[in-house]
Amino acid sequence: MTPFAQHIQSILPVAEERIALIENRLIEKQCARKEHFLRAGELAKSVYFITSGCVRTYIYDLNGAEHNITFSMENWWFGDLQSFIKQTPASFYIQALEPTSVLSIHKKSWDYLMLEVPEFSDYTRALFRNTMFAHENRIVQNLSFTAEERYQFFLAHYPNLSQRISQKHIASYIGITPEFLSMLRSRRTE
């Protein structure tokens, strides 16, 4: 069984020949480190499932500073979903942090599967629900955790990622400067 099929099975049980209907629509693609899958202003024509590597999704604020919104790694989907679903211009940049291999699905295939393969719409409903919960938890943390607590939570919940991603990017993700993160870390190990 492919990693993608295993992933679907981990979310909800689907017969293998039905999974094949989905996999037929996926297209393999590679991106080198630092290459972009998407830039703000473009139209998101696909979303992507990572088979190896990792990416960051980020924006620029009004002062031109970058803010990392999400990291994604193996067996996660990524993409600018609002742009993809509504077919409006993207607000996110998405960049490979490592050489990254993905399975991409085009909007036309997505719409086809949503109509014709009920298992796919069940699967995406579960994905969206999980994402909604994850986002809700992150909002709660942003409102009620200190910088140090957000950093500890990140370490505890994404131990793999914290090895693979530079502190600069982690700092941006939890909403602090790299200098302050460096200070938090030295304070911890003293």
Added chain:
Amino acid sequence: MTPFAQHIQSILPVAEERIALIENRLIEKQCARKEHFLRAGELAKSVYFITSGCVRTYIYDLNGAEHNITFSMENWWFGDLQSFIKQTPASFYIQALEPTSVLSIHKKSWDYLMLEVPEFSDYTRALFRNTMFAHENRIVQNLSFTAEERYQFFLAHYPNLSQRISQKHIASYIGITPEFLSMLRSRRTE
């Protein structure tokens, strides 16, 4: 047509007799100002659609300070969805800010409708997707906006709410103290 039926129609087209199947499962309920629909630790047995009034969803942090996570008003659903869907203990408190009338749906009715009424599962998929997008936008704002920008965004996007809700609660929602919000406001009108 009832306000609830109108609401569904505004999300996706559904035949009126199918909407009736959903409405049959809804139960009217009232809460006085300051009463709670739910408390952290309880099991969320229902979620609620507001026909009049408004509520706040909030948590306590480790220091015992409250943080408002969401406000909800007419034609919005509210509830601790993670508790409701997963049937785990709630992490949120939900309190009426005004005398509030709701239509509640019990978990058993929800599960029934999800299985037996495809229009309902389509409708909830759309709701979840919209909520996911709204949460994503809020995360972006929390990372990239200043307190003043978050306040201006709140005023622009929820003009009704900002009339009905105390500044203390708005301050908590945007993640600042009431004193600092008061200062921002006086600075603006100078």
Added chain:
DNA sequence: ATGATTTCTTAAACTGGTTTAAGATTGGTT
């Protein structure tokens, strides 16, 4: 209406996190 309670404002002292800057360390490229 009246008093009691909660909310809002103002202001001074304070703190968590930023900015600036410069040096040390790591990593990528040839």
Added chain:
DNA sequence: AACCAATCTTAAACCAGTTTAAGAAATCAT
């Protein structure tokens, strides 16, 4: 191996937002 660029660290000055406190204004209950 050696260079160049990017990342990480440290530290001092700084600022956005908090804390504390006390008075003014609005809201609530009787």
